[in-house]
Amino acid sequence: MSDERRSEAERLIEENEGARAYAEFLRGFYDRLGDEPLETASGRVDKFVNGLFQKEEESVVSLRPFRPPREARPTILAAETSTKESRLPSNERRFSVLATLGAETEDLVVRALKDEDTRQGRLYVLSESPEKRAHALVSFPKFGLDLVTDEEGLCTFELPAEVDLEQWAGAQAVVRRPVAMRAVGPGEKVTMNLPTGDTLLGRREGETLEVVLEPYGPEETASHLTITTPNRSARLFRLGASSLLERGISPEAPLLLRVYE
Known part of the structure; x- marks a missing residue:
């Protein structure tokens, strides 16, 4: 930097409070940088990536049978149903709930339904965050059942014949992201x-x-x-x-x- 530009910068720092505060910030930053040990580029990248993942939500979440509070939001408890016309009589429900599971550590609910029309199961991962619903792996260890949801948090699956309603009601699961x-x-x-x-x-x-x-x-x-x-x-x-x-x-x-x- 030329002497003339340096003098202009010094004068601006003396006269302008904002410029003076910024200069003090830069001086402190470079002082701390000089005190830090040298580190390779790969080491800095590793620290950066690890920091990102430390701020992320847990990638593995345990679920237990869920009992909704009285003031639970409808968006958390609702599972979408098909818009196709059912072949069942109108006075019968097409979908019956097999299990509703909730996480203790975050706002996440999983519902397993039985489609009485197709005799298949439907799994819904419910959360206000799209990232928590999409491409989730939901495992029921006692049933030997691993299910992967689509972009909307839905999965259609074949119901295991050996699992009865009582077992579904007490089911526990794990959600992996x-x-x-x-x-x-x-x-x-x-x-x-x-x-x-x-x-x-x-x-x-x-x-x-x-x-x-x-x-x-x-x-x-x-x-x-x-x-x-x-x-x-x-x-x-x-x-x-x-x-x-x-x-x-x-x-x-x-x-x-x-x-x-």
Whole structure:
């Protein structure tokens, strides 16, 4: 900076209170920066990414049978029903509630319904936040049932024949949200560094996708993977150290991977 510009800056700082406050801020900032130890670019990136995930909502949420408070908001308790005309008599309800589950740590409700018309189940993840509804993995461990919702938080599924109404009423579940997402193009190789510390490696060749999980520690913390292609529901796989193969993929179709803890 020239002597003339420096003099102008000093005069502005003396005369203008706002400029003086900003100058003091910059001086303090650079003083603290000089006191900090040198760090590699990768270290700064890691800290930044970790900070982002620390501010996120929990990626795994436990659910228990839900009893709504008297003043519960209707938007939390309502599950949409199909607009298609039912073949049942008009005096019968098409949908019966199998289970209503709630989270203790956040505003989240899951409802499982039985469609008496189609004899199938419907699962709704209900929250005022779209991010909490979309692409959620809802697991009922005692039923061996894992369900993935669509963009709107809905999933249609086959009801397990061995589970009765009493078991549904006392059901507990776990909701998982994606911790990482990656689009994979034709012929592309994939390296996903997961916030769990694990690394997901993949390779797409022709109609085949091969995926392997490299755990960070002695046990894998990433548990599930979904593969989504256009006009098809997400396909769910359990992750492990062994390779996972998905065949029959259109070679030109876009592919989206989502990883869950």
